[in-house]
Each structure stands twice: as C-alpha cells, then as structure tokens.
Amino acid sequence: MLRYAVVGSGAVGGFYGIRLAHAGADVQFLFRTEADADAVRALGLDLRSPDGDLLLEDVHVARDWAQLIPCDVLVVAVKATSNADVLAHLAEHADRLLAPDGGILLVQNGIGVEPGFAAAAPGREVLGGLAFLCAHRIGPRQVEHLDYGTLTIAAHAAEDAAAGVTPLMRAIAADLDSAGTRAVLDEDLVRARWRKLMWNIPFNPLSVILDATTDELVADPATLALIRTLMAEVAAAAAAEGRELPPTLIDDLVAATARMAPYATSMKLDADAGRPMEVDVMLAEPLRRAARAGVAMPSVAVLHSQLAFLDRSRESGL
C-alpha cells in the first residue's frame, strides 16, 4: 500500500485516513492543536459508521509540517478557505515530503483549486478528490459517518486538459478498495468538478440562505424550479469550457436528492458552526470562469452576492 499523510483531519480527511490506516496503510495525521494531538495519541481515532465502527489506536500523529515524514500521497482535506496557509507550508516541504512519483490528493469542493497546489509542489502529480460523503466531526478524535463515501479522483493537467487515468490514481483506488471504500477514476478533472458543482451550486447556498435541508428544497415547487435553473446555468458554463454534461444529469440529480435523507450541506454546517464559507471556490470561481468563457450565470450570481453578504455579516458578528 502507499504511504499517506492527511492534512486536515476533519470529517473528510478523518473518514478516508482512518479507513486506509485500518486497512494497513501507513497514514500520518497532522493536527493543528496540541490538545487534539494529545487526545488522539492517548485514545486513538474513532470512526462511527453504519458500516461498522472503527477504533484506530497507535495513530501516527504529527503536530506540524516539519514532523511529517516522507510519503507517497499528501491528502489535503482542509476547507478551501484554509488553502493559503496549506500552500505556504507545502511550498516549503513538498520536495522533502513527497516521493518523486507521489502526489497530492486534494479532497475539496469547488473548481480551480489544483493549479495553486501544482505550483507549490513542482514535479508532483496533483489529483482532485470529489467526496460524495455525508460525515461530520463530533469531537477532536471522532468522526461520525452517516452515509455514502465514494471518492471520485481525477488528475490535474496544464491548461485544464483531461489527463486520463494515471498509475498513482490506480494505486490509490486499489488502497481505497482494500479499505472497503469505493473510488471512481475520472479521466477529466474539470468535467468532474463541473459535474459536482451542478449539485453544490444550488444546494449549498440555498441551504444556508433559506435555512433549509435538501429535502425541503426539492419538495417546494418554487425552489425546485430555481434549482433546475441554477443547474442549467452550470451546464452551460461547463459546456462553454468544452465539458458537455449528460442531458439527463439535472433530472438524475433532482431525483437522487429527493430520495436522499434530509441532508445538511457542508456549507450549512460551516455556517451553523460560524466557520467561513467556501464562497470563492464554489461560486466566485465558477462565475469568473463562465464570464471568461462568455457565458452568463445570472441566478448563480444572485446566490454569490447573498452568500458574500452573509459571510461578511457573520464574520463581523452581526
């Protein structure tokens, strides 16, 4: 198995890291506070899951980047709002830390996040990870897994070209398979990111703005019509970047969401916890890309303005 280091040991990083380590992979976990690191050293990492609970004892804990030892895959699972900090550390440590044929697996929302990581780690592969996972962190050392878990992986290439399936992607998928977790390998990172945005762009902002769960949003005819409009705008922007999404995708996503259990989106969890929201990678960057490609996303622009206002209001304590 590959050797991993997880930066951002929250719900997402914790879920995949704990499963990989439990399956036998060498996994380091970076913790930002001494208190969290101490708790994990003492009691291990705990994954509560309907698939079976896992307790990981003797966790390989690092307190800062200097303590991380060389590995094959750096799993970056922080919120995109913390990327500036991670990129600064990565630029300093990538060469020492990552095997020459290793890479970064960036498990994040949004679009356009990979080029910054490629620049900070020259010569290393950068993979985008798109988690279809419902989980949350319930304590410094505990992750609660509620549902799903599939990780879609695709490789970044210069000029946003489709990079195909790489040996590193296959090796990670094999490890995840050993860990009982499904991986989907996608040949085209940008298409995969637009595809995920088609769900994220309606549901994440609306769940925050309207204080609603996904099932409420698809059950109401007014918000359902708006969701379809937003999805159509995403499809048009993706098409303008040469990524035609399947014509049935809107119907499929709506139907799948209607079948899902009531779901609090990641942005709703961030908002409720008083954390900054991923407004830039999930809304501003898609709007910038659409504008460059000559496509308007007027409904998406409204949500972006509303979220930017809410993000600032909450920041200023209003």
Place this chain on the structure above:
Amino acid sequence: MLRYAVVGSGAVGGFYGIRLAHAGADVQFLFRTEADADAVRALGLDLRSPDGDLLLEDVHVARDWAQLIPCDVLVVAVKATSNADVLAHLAEHADRLLAPDGGILLVQNGIGVEPGFAAAAPGREVLGGLAFLCAHRIGPRQVEHLDYGTLTIAAHAAEDAAAGVTPLMRAIAADLDSAGTRAVLDEDLVRARWRKLMWNIPFNPLSVILDATTDELVADPATLALIRTLMAEVAAAAAAEGRELPPTLIDDLVAATARMAPYATSMKLDADAGRPMEVDVMLAEPLRRAARAGVAMPSVAVLHSQLAFLDRSRESGL
C-alpha cells in the same frame, strides 16, 4: 372636504385616516374585530408622530361593510394578501357606498392590483396610492409614525393607459394638504408603480432573505451590486411596457437609501410578525408582466423563488 371610509386601519390607513379626520374630514374606520372596534370607540385613535401626536376622539367606527355609510373615497389600505376578501365585499357594497363621482384609493404595494378593484366597482374611479411612509401599528388603536409620509396618487385606466390628473385626485390632494400631508399627483399609474417597484423589488425581499436592514444592504459591495442589477432589470421591464424611468434613478435611489435611517421594510415587518408576505403583487406579477413584454428578469426570479419558499415554510410552521 370629501367623505372617506378607511378599510384596513393599520399603519398606513391609520396614518392618513387619522390625519384627514383630525383636519376635519368625515372619516369612517372599518375594524375587523369587535375588540379593536370597542377599544377605538372607548379611547379613540392615537397617532404618535415626530410631527406632533394626534388623539382622535369620537371616531366613526364600523364593524362590517354593512355599517359603512355612503362616502366619496374608499381608502383600501389592507395588505394585498387580503384583497380577495375586500373585493368580495366591495362587489356587494360599492354601488350603495360610493358616490357616483367617488372612487377607491388603493394604497398598496406592487403592480396590477387596480383592475380587480375597477371590475368590482363599475363606474367608479380607481386610484392607486403609493405611500412613502415609515410607520407601524403598535396596538389596536395606536399608530407610530417614524418618518416620511408623502402619498403619490395616480389613476387607473383601461389597458393600463396613462390617465392624467383627475378632479378626484385634485380633491384628495387638497384634503391631504389641509391635513399637513404631502400628495404628489402622477399622470401615469403604471410608471409610478414600476418606479416604486424599483426600490421595493430589491429591498423588501433581500431584507427578509438576508435578515438585514436597508443600510446594511447598501453598505456591502456584494449586495449593492445585486441591488443595482435588480433595479436594472426593473428598468428594462418598465421600458418594455413603454415606461422609461429616468436613467439617474438607480443612483438616486441607492444614494437616498444610504442616507435613510436603518429601515425595516414592510415585507420584513410582515415576515417578522408571521403575516403572509406580498410575494404575488411585488414579485410574481412584475415577473409575469415582464415575460409578457418579452423581457427577462433572472435575478428578480431568484428572489421570487426564495420568498415563495420562505412564505410557505413559515406558513407550515417550519
């Protein structure tokens, strides 16, 4: 002076009715509950105002439409969400109640409300009233006036034609002038309504959706840009109905709002009080008219969907 009857003795109907009665006009006030009617009969109507408090004793109170006696002007100042009820009573009582050269003064938000009243009161003039007034009802017999008070009046005509200034409009304006209240007579009702919508369409929904006051909304660059986009969509829809609004109006409204005291919009007051919101006349009808005229209002459509969802969520007690 003309003889008036006020249907909807809330903040708006109360403000104008009390001032007219205090200036000597014969004004009947219709109350929906016996308790409110009793309180007003016993203690009078009370207007608290920075222009001077007014206590109106010996109020002419009616408990239902059958108790109203003939008059010249029926002032309808209920929320548009109650129009169906008012129209049913009006169709039954208009002929008995309204002098042949009298009319209805419909002091309401939105657009497209007058034709229904014209149909319910054949042969009587229907005037639209656009209140620029900051006031609220603080009890069954008390209105608190905070600021402003100008009433713009314009006449409805078939096919939405501009009707010019009528003798009834002049007579009402003279009475309001005697009551120390400014009236502006507008020759074109539809233009006046679009003009007011240019302020109402951004500020009423956004104050509810984002739980914000008008000063917060114009102070933030993201919402300010959205407000300007919404206003531009309103201007385009008005132009498509042959009503060119002044090109400087957007800047003027933004600047005036920035100078205003923090202001809770009427829709925000409705939402906070658990009353239905005027979603139909303020958003759905403008969208229908724009669509008929071949103009898109994509940003307005987003606000409409969001408000429709919130209106239903609140109704169902969520």
